[in-house]
Amino acid sequence: MRTVTRHRERASAEREVLNQILDDGMVGTLSTVTDDGMPWAVPLLYARDGDRILVHGSTGAGALRRxxxxxxxxxxxTHMDAMVVAHSTFESSANYRSAVVYGVFEALSGDEQYSALDLISEHLIPGRTSEVPPMIAKEQAxxxxMxxxxxxxxxxxxxRNAWSDEPKTDEHAWCGIVPMTTTYGAPQPAPWSEGQEVPESVRRLSSQTH
Amino acid sequence: MRTVTRHRERASAEREVLNQILDDGMVGTLSTVTDDGMPWAVPLLYARDGDRILVHGSTGAGALRRxxxxxxxxxxxTHMDAMVVAHSTFESSANYRSAVVYGVFEALSGDEQYSALDLISEHLIPGRTSEVPPMIAKEQAxxxxMxxxxxxxxxxxxxRNAWSDEPKTDEHAWCGIVPMTTTYGAPQPAPWSEGQEVPESVRRLSSQTH
Known part of the structure; x- marks a missing residue:
């Protein structure tokens, strides 16, 4: 009984790690296989919603259609969190977090599609959907x-979230990490929005790291 | 003749774009296909050297062995350069640069391997190879x-490097971009390197964006 509980707790903790990696990202790589058995990869914006990953794109996009x-x-x-500097190039590394989810996409339509598209928008720019008109049928089409x-x-x-291995010699080159962060800069208005008040969603985005 | 020249110039300009995307990155996604025809993806550190992409990993790594x-x-x-905020969620997008290179990896050995590993190290932390002892045979093995x-x-x-489409109405929500940048933070010494002088390569890294 204790073992089962421990397994459950561990599975749940690992799932939490997956969720965090997905929630911390905005763009992923979709890898698939062509009819000829060749690898095919495209970058895609996405959002996680519970037990699913949502993606969208033009109906003209080849890889998505496939x-x-x-x-x-x-x-x-994948997130690069830090360069790991060691006493040798062999021991040098990167602190990173990566997730790969395997499966098959299902196309969404109707209300499910509208709500999924809103979820993607909200993941990328939280609060934005309430600042713009709702999506219209032509746009949905x-x-x-998926x-x-x-x-x-x-x-x-x-x-990977660790120092390099400790050197075995007293004299050794400096070891440590150099953290890496992705940050948003100041909003730049399009020419036709100059002088227009920067909306709440954009101000909030600009003030945070991702 | 002019057409040929223009094509050559254009091909050369496009290749320059590819080089820049690869040189601006440190981690890529390696997508391949299993014997069963299933997609398989892993993140990998890399460096570009002229007409080749160099990667490395443990001899125990499954995807690399494959x-x-x-x-x-x-x-x-893929690099995310900015969120593109539009007057509708449909027109919202991201400014990004992505590259996908198709082909087959070749394993490197001997001097070619030593020099490729140094090139990867120098791409990730420029100047580091001259601050640490050279790689030894056991590490190379x-x-x-590849x-x-x-x-x-x-x-x-x-x-993609553009504003959203211009709204067709006079009244519309704010449009613009929010730039995204990946930056290095202050170096953090490993416990056994506290008080040790931070080397030139690490100081330089910390002072730049990537």
């Missing part, structure tokens, strides 16, 4: 929107 | 190092 027909995919997200279910056993996370 | 046997790969690098040739017609770049 995976909409049920081609198997690997969806990957031009957008392919979900990839996050299924137990069908995903992998890798996390 | 692609060392000649499995076809797609190697992708534990490292798989190159992917950049061949004309076997790569794709995508670049």
């Amino acid at each position: 995976v909409a027909t049920g081609a198997p995919v690997a969806f990957s997200v 031009a957008t392919l929107c 979900q990839l279910r996050i299924v137990e056993g069908e995903w992998v996370t890798k996390v | 692609v060392a046997t000649g499995a076809p790969v797609a190697f992708s690098v 534990a490292t798989l190092c 190159q992917l040739r950049i061949v004309e017609g076997e790569w794709v770049t995508k670049v």
